[in-house]
Amino acid sequence: MTETSGEKTFIDPAKLQGQLRLSRILNVALLLLVAILVVVVVVRPAAAPAPEAGTNTEQSQPSTPTATPTVPEQNVQPEAKAPASHLRAQADDPLAVGSIDAPVVISEWTDYRCPYCALFANETLPTLLKDYVDSGQVRIEFNDVFFFGDESFDAAVAARAAAAQGYYLPYIEALYAAAPENGGHPPMPREKLIGFAQEAGVPDLKQFEADLDSEEIKAAVQASHNQAVALGVNSVPFFVVGDQALAGAQPLEVFQQVIAQQLG
Numbered sequence: 001m002t003e004t005s006g007e008k009t010f011i012d013p014a015k016l017q018g019q020l021r022l023s024r025i026l027n028v029a030l031l032l033l034v035a036i037l038v039v040v041v042v043v044r045p046a047a048a049p050a051p052e053a054g055t056n057t058e059q060s061q062p063s064t065p066t067a068t069p070t071v072p073e074q075n076v077q078p079e080a081k082a083p084a085s086h087l088r089a090q091a092d093d094p095l096a097v098g099s100i101d102a103p104v105v106i107s108e109w110t111d112y113r114c115p116y117c118a119l120f121a122n123e124t125l126p127t128l129l130k131d132y133v134d135s136g137q138v139r140i141e142f143n144d145v146f147f148f149g150d151e152s153f154d155a156a157v158a159a160r161a162a163a164a165q166g167y168y169l170p171y172i173e174a175l176y177a178a179a180p181e182n183g184g185h186p187p188m189p190r191e192k193l194i195g196f197a198q199e200a201g202v203p204d205l206k207q208f209e210a211d212l213d214s215e216e217i218k219a220a221v222q223a224s225h226n227q228a229v230a231l232g233v234n235s236v237p238f239f240v241v242g243d244q245a246l247a248g249a250q251p252l253e254v255f256q257q258v259i260a261q262q263l264g
Contacts, residue, residue, distance in 0.1 A: 086231060086240055088141055094163035097129065098139030104132075104262045106140045106255075109228050109238040112155035112172070113148045113186055116249040117237045118179035121172060124252045132259060142168070145225045147236055151188040154212075156221040158193040161211035162202050170200035 086107050091100045106128070110117040125140075132138035144159065146152035155175065162171035174196045180186055190212065197208045211217055239246040239255075242262035246254065 086143075093141065094166065094168055095143070095160070096139060096141040097169055098133040099136045100139065102133075102136055102139035104138045104242050104259055105240075106138055107143060107240045108140065109143045109145055109233045109236055110172075111145050111147045111152050111236045112159060112175055113152045113188060114236045115179060115183040115185070118176040119249040120237050121176035122179070124249070124255065127252055128255060137263065138259060142172075143224050143228060144221055145228045145233070145236060146221065148185050152185075153218075153221060153225075154190070155188040155193060156224075157212055157214070157217050158188075158196070158208075160217045160220060161208050161214070162197055162200060164211055164217070165202055165204060165208065167197075167200050167202045171196055171202065174199040 087105060088096065089100065089105075090096070108120075110121075128138065128140070133140060144156035146156055159168060159171055159175070162168055178186070178196070193212065194205070194209060197205060202208050235247050237247075237249060239250070241255065241258045244258050244262070246258065
């Protein structure tokens, strides 16, 4: 007990000893806890480094494209399955080059902001045109998609606006020639699309600009994209050469080999 005498306070010795014993017990317990924490920190496996921004830590799974999906730009699948009912076979098709009677038809699905589509257009397409289309052996039908967003849609509308005046091929040649050398998806603002028309020599620029707002042309682009998705086209560029499907910007030699097989 505690006793008071005047201004002095006396603490019961038995009580003090009890408090000291409790303090020692608490100190021992605290030391044990610290020791346990040190052991845990030392032996715990090093944490895995945080993934970089944009890294998908889950196993990649194929997905069904939506109206504007993000898809692989280069998905090399020489064994890819050819979609059914993809040919248009129209003699006056503004998005096609080559004879309607050509023994081999190449169908291409392209996004005008795709760097690998630009690679094919700049490095492989000119030889195919010179060696096979001009000789009547191959016909090429182009199909537009807008996997990379609204500006891809706008570029497809512009390409069709040029095609309406018979300038589809010169237009996409100008567009793809301007693709950045370091890849990526180049912006396609309206003034840039008009600039490509001027470079391609589209004769009626006033009509071209009007067609950029054409609901009919916009509907045609949407229909082309929807058909590609329905056929299972989920990467660009994507090709069907005769009955053989090719995905990715394949080298010229691959096209030459497949065309030779199709010609028999």
